[in-house]
Amino acid sequence: MNENDKCLFRAEKIRKTFGSVHALSDFDITIQPGEIRGLVGENGSGKSTFSSIIAGIQKCDSGKMYLEGKEYLPTGTVDAINHGISMVVQEQGTISKISVAANIFFGKEIMFAKHGVLNVKKMNEEAAKALTDIGVDNIRPEMMIDKLTFEDRKLVELARALYTSPKIWIVDETTTALNVSGRELLYQLMEKMKASGGSILFISHDIDEIMEKCDSLTILRDGFLTADLKKEEFEADKIRQLMIGRELSDHYYREDVDANPKKEVVLETKNVSCDILSDVSVQLHRGEILGVGGLSDCGMHTLGKVLFGLIRPDVGMVLKNTREEVKCAAWATSHGIGYVSKNRDQESMMIICSIKDNICLPSLKDITPVGPVSVKKQKQLAETWAKRMEVKADSVNVFCNILSGGNKQKVVLAKWLGKGSDILILDCPTRGIDVGTKAAIYQLIEKLKKDGKSILLISEELPELIGMSDRIILLKDGRISGEFHREEGMTEAKLIQKMI
Amino acid sequence: MENSKSFTAAKGGLTKEKFLNNFAFFGLLLVLVLFEILTRGKLLGQRNLMNIFNNFFSIALCAMMYSFVMALGELDLSVGAIVGFSAAMAAFASEISIYLILPVALITGLLIGLINGFATAYLRVESFIGTLAVSFVFRGLTTYFLNGSVGIPIAMRAFDKDWVKIIALLLVLTISYLLYERCAFGKHCRAVGASHEAARQSGVNVQKTRMAAFALVGLVCGLVGFFTLVRACTASSKTGNSFEFDVLLAVLFGGMPLSGGWPVKFRAAVIGSIAMAALKSGMSLIGIDGLTQQVVEGVILIAVVVLSFDRRNAGVIK
Incomplete structure (x- = not known):
């Protein structure tokens, strides 16, 4: 398999069913090193299923995945991270009631342990470094995670995901959870990672964002691959149509200007x-x-x-x-x-x-x-x-x-x-x-x-x-x-x- | 492979649920068959059936109302103490008038239930801590007031009749079943257990719901206290001893998950109570002494909690 050597990641005929629902049917994807690959589709089209399969959260029913030419079969999230694949998700992914640093190094505490005792100071220092590395300076590592806003918690997750310097970074609808400045930060981090040869699998509903940030795009519909597009081929209407499988009416927002307010x-x-x-x-x-x-x-x-x-x-x-x-x-x-x-x-x-x-x-x-x-x-x-x-x-x-x-x-x-x-x-x-x-x-x-x-x-x-x-x-x-x-x-x- | 199997089970939810529901039936069957053999047919003999019924009666009365607390995802460890204290108060009341026995038992139970509810709903004390504390307080008070034991007129034995118990049981069964499965209150309890914030944001008065569930348990414990009192005709500091354990074991054995919410099924209370009653009676019949019985019950408790905990981890994120 010559092709496998060139690309960073490749998945072949991935299939996954939940009961009678086919979440993914014979899905193929190839990710090149140093690219931002978009993954779009309606809700329930199988995007998140696929990303969770790569990240080792669940297993596919059939199909094969290759990472740098070698067969890749994660046994769990920790295994996936050790292979250089990490993920941030849309919903809250931090663990409450523990500190920011403990969140960043969750599952990796052994790094800071000596004779079974955790060196909290060292962990906090390392966490501070991880946060400044991604350009966040308003979060202190010893703070309890619950004191942070929803957006700041997302930033902590970013720091956690990037600390391991992954080869593939899966960003699953994270932008919707971030405010404007958080988004900018995320984009910068993506660019930085791309420049250093890593790849990003970027999942989003925002088509403008996808068109602006991605180098190529994979579109899913009802668990099937409908199209692989290159940057030159990006066109908002075309993407929408491929996602939904029918023409979207122009009617999106309201068209009338008359507010017609009542006094009551x-x-x-x-x-x-x-x-x-x-x-x-x-x-x-x-x-x-x-x-x-x-x-x-x-x-x-x-x-x-x-x-x-x-x-x-x-x-x-x-x-x-x-x-x-x-x-x-x-x-x-x-x-x-x-x-x-x-x-x-x-x-x-x-x-x-x-x-x-x-x-x-x-x-x-x-x-x-x-x-x-x-x-x-x-x-x-x-x-x-x-x-x-x-x-x-x-x-x-x-x-x-x-x-x-x-x-x-x-x-x-x-x-x-x-x-x-x-x-x-x-x-x-x-x-x-x-x-x-x-x-x-x-x-x-x-x-x-x-x-x-x-x-x-x-x-x-x-x-x-x-x-x-x-x-x-x-x-x-x-x-x-x-x-x-x-x-x-x-x-x-x-x-x-x-x-x- | 095993991993992926358990995942599908968790994701589907149904496979696991079916297993647990059947687990209760199988558990019940296992208990019945095992002791039927060990006791050489005495377990389900006519004489012993009455024995099982008497055990079942008090456990089931409480367990049925306990469903509401389980649906909330809470525990009540004070039910034994409530039974003991309300029996004691009723015994004192009998010195004034025997007509006061039942109302005093019920009111005492209800009041302690309200204390439990208040601590959990308004003071936000974890229910297992709060009710454990209440249990200690009222156990202490029972011993202090009784100073040994207090008897009631032997004529009150008249209430210790099977038909009275069957009527009481059917009454509580009907009320609690309707409340739990058909009325808004039962659904509210389960909603609060599933996600108290979602319940609140859907217009459920979370605090009142919690309060009411504990009050109901208290009330029914008052009733259990009454029947315990008329059976023995004395109230002692031992009345209701380890009753909280029997009830908890019954509902868990019946398949109620500790996590609360919609998977808490009413029938679990009934099945679990039968199983518990048969288990206790069976153990006595084959001559296992009280202490060893506790050991067996403790082991069973751990086993069923492990089973229901496994379920909680299965993709249920609160």
């Missing part, structure tokens, strides 16, 4: 201060899509939680219909407010639980107020909304842990639509979701507006905010720094000015 305030905060927020007064009107944006630590996620009653403000009030105070999440739920968290797998859904029970949970008391809840009605509710949201699953009894990210988010939305909530607080509803589902969510938001529902859309992506909102409020360091109206025309440049 349905949900508001009055001079709220807590956490990072200080003196924030926001009003959401009936039938309005209110965008909330800013840098990721500006307090917008806290604002969403405050509005839903998950966090009680230290000062100020949250009012529904200008008179009723939002006391707690249970109150908010029963009074027609729904909330979709940014942290889907931990906060908005139960993973080890069926689709049906996830959808029915907030509506149980509506189906039957007292006593046994009708089983038939529960099933009806779940099936109706799972179908309307086009959740891909054999039945509503399927557990959510086998669903893809996009499908999970559809279940979460189905939960609130099934409940019939009038006010929806959506915190990054399209985070880490493929373009197909994204478009479906945008259409849904638009339809909900037409039905007279009020939506608070919190997002880190400016195009999304501009594309969807009637009005945008920008936060900076916990204070409102700007407000824009759809009819006045909104541009990214204008918004960024108020964000930073």
